[in-house]
Amino acid sequence: MKKVTVKVSATSANLGGGFDCLGLAYELYHTITAAESDGFSLKSNVPAPRDKTNLIYKAMNAVFTLAGCPDRNVAISSHSDIPQASGLGSSAACIVGGAVAANALCGNILSQRRMLEICARLDGHPDNVLPALLGGATAGVMTEGGGVEYVRCEPSGIYCALATPDFPLETQKARAALPDTYSRADCVYSLSRAVLAFGAFATRNTDALRAIGDKLHEPYRAPLIKGYDEVRSAFMRSGALSVCISGAGPSALAFFDKPPHDVKVPDGWTVRILPISGKPVTVEISDI
Numbered sequence: 001m002k003k004v005t006v007k008v009s010a011t012s013a014n015l016g017g018g019f020d021c022l023g024l025a026y027e028l029y030h031t032i033t034a035a036e037s038d039g040f041s042l043k044s045n046v047p048a049p050r051d052k053t054n055l056i057y058k059a060m061n062a063v064f065t066l067a068g069c070p071d072r073n074v075a076i077s078s079h080s081d082i083p084q085a086s087g088l089g090s091s092a093a094c095i096v097g098g099a100v101a102a103n104a105l106c107g108n109i110l111s112q113r114r115m116l117e118i119c120a121r122l123d124g125h126p127d128n129v130l131p132a133l134l135g136g137a138t139a140g141v142m143t144e145g146g147g148v149e150y151v152r153c154e155p156s157g158i159y160c161a162l163a164t165p166d167f168p169l170e171t172q173k174a175r176a177a178l179p180d181t182y183s184r185a186d187c188v189y190s191l192s193r194a195v196l197a198f199g200a201f202a203t204r205n206t207d208a209l210r211a212i213g214d215k216l217h218e219p220y221r222a223p224l225i226k227g228y229d230e231v232r233s234a235f236m237r238s239g240a241l242s243v244c245i246s247g248a249g250p251s252a253l254a255f256f257d258k259p260p261h262d263v264k265v266p267d268g269w270t271v272r273i274l275p276i277s278g279k280p281v282t283v284e285i286s287d288i
Contacts, residue, residue: 001035001036001037001287001288002035002036002104002105002285002286002287002288003033003034003035003036003285003286003287003288004033004034004035004101004104004105004283004284004285005031005032005033005283005284005286006031006032006033006034006097006100006101006104006281006282006283006284007029007030007031007281007282008029008030008031008032008093008096008097008100008132008281009025009026009027009028009029009089009093009131009132009135009277009279009281010025010026010028010029010030010081010082010088010089010090010093010274011023011024011025011026011088011089011092011093011128011131011132011247012024012026012087012088012089012160012162012246012247012251012253013087013089013127013128013246013247013248014127014214014217014244014245014246014247015137015194015197015212015244015253016190016193016194016197016212016213016214016218016242016244017189017190017191017192017193017194017197017212017213017214017215017216018127018139018194018197018198019190019194019214019216019217020125020127021125021126021127021139021140021141021194022127022137022138022139022194022197022198023089023126023127023128023130023131023132023137023138023139023140024131024136024137024138024155024160024201024276025131025132025134025135025136025137025276025277025278025279026088026160026162026274026275026276026277027274027275027276027277028081028082028088028272028274029080029081029082029093030078030079030080030081030082030090030093030094030097031078031079031080031097032056032076032077032078032079032094032097032098032101033076033077033078033101034060034074034075034076034077034098034101034102034105035074035075035288036074036105036288037073037074037075038073039073039075040052040057040073040074040075041075041076042054042056042057042075042076042077042078043076043077043078044077044078044079044080045078045079045080046078046080046084047084048078052071054076054094055091055094055095055098056076056078056094056095056097056098056101057074057076057098058095058098058122059094059095059096059097059098059099059102059118059119059122060072060074060076060098060099060101060102061102062099062102062118062122063098063099063102063103063106063110063118064102064106066109066110066118067102067106067109067110069106072102072105074105078094078097080093083164083251084168085168085169085170085171086164086168086169086246086250086251087164087169087245087246087247087248087249087250087251088162088164088246088247088251089128089131089132089247091123091128091171092119092123092128092129092132093132095119095122095123095129096119096129096132096133096281097281099115099118099119099122100115100133100281100283101283103115104283104285112133113147113148115133116129116130116133116140116148116150117146117147117148119132119133120140120142120148121142121146125142126138126140126141126142126148126150127140127247128247130148130150130152132281133280133281134150134152134280134281135154135277135278135279135280135281136152136153136154136155136276136277136278137152137153137154137155137198137201137202137276138150138151138152139151139152139194139198151198151202153198153201153202154276154278155200155201155202155204155276156204157204157206157257158200158201158204158206158209158255158256158257158276159255159256159257159258159259159260159273159275160253160254160255160256160273160274160275160276161235161240161253161254161256161260161263161271161272161273161274162246162251162252162253162254162271162272162274163231163234163235163251163252163254163263163265163269163270163271163272164250164251164269164270164272165225165226165227165250165251165268165269165270166268166269166270167226167250167268168250169221169224169225169248169249169250171247171248173224174217174221174224174248174249175248177220177221177223177224178216178217178220178221179220182215182216186215186216187216189213189214189215190213190214190215190216193211193212193213193214196208196211196212197209197212206241206255206257207241207257209241209242209255209257210241210242211242212241212242212244212255213242213244214244217245217248218244218245221245221248221249222245222249224249224250225245225249225250225252227266227268227269228245228249228250228252230265230266231243231252231265231266231269232252234263234264234265234266235252235254235263235265236254238254238260238261238262238263238264239256239258239260240254240255240256240260241254241255241256241257242254242255243255259273260273
């Protein structure tokens, strides 16, 4: 019998104007251990379903089904240092971790590209799952045929600080706040800044990060995040190049061209200085 341990990075999506397509991985992790077993069990250090409705197992079962053994029993142990409903990719880490663990238990029968497609479909878009799987900074799209096309780079000389409040913001609520239509000017504004943001990561041009901005999601989500404007101002006073909402929020992400220090945010917010991770998801397999 085999046991698999998978380590998945936290991620930020959108990165300003890159709505549903840009993502970045950090050195903050969710570790999932899955072992072959005669029965099903699941232990977790965070509130989550303990049955097969758990997102980790749903992702595993998507792979098991493709491998011809749906509803396979496993013993799962999950330990996440990624805060939930915070805009740091906790759901994507569950999906990627579960899918990669199942593929390893099945002898890695699925290619990396097939895994990307499965994870993107389960998450709804590729912005978080791509950096969780591959590390670094990524830009990706889902094609009409259900595939995923992407580019990836490893930024350097860029430092990230994230401020997370003591309240969650469910992605569904954050997405419901978005309008159904946008003006051409707002689309051009965000598109141009998304292109510039990925170019800044790829060329390590930190000055270009000063222009990060968005008019597709941030103006509608920021009012849902009590204290966001104050946190943004605090980051800028501490020398940030720019600040954006991490994913759907409520975390705020700030970019710096040198290690940040002495960032003073309002009470109820926690600041994390997180190095960018260039490492893909890691897998260890052992016999039990």
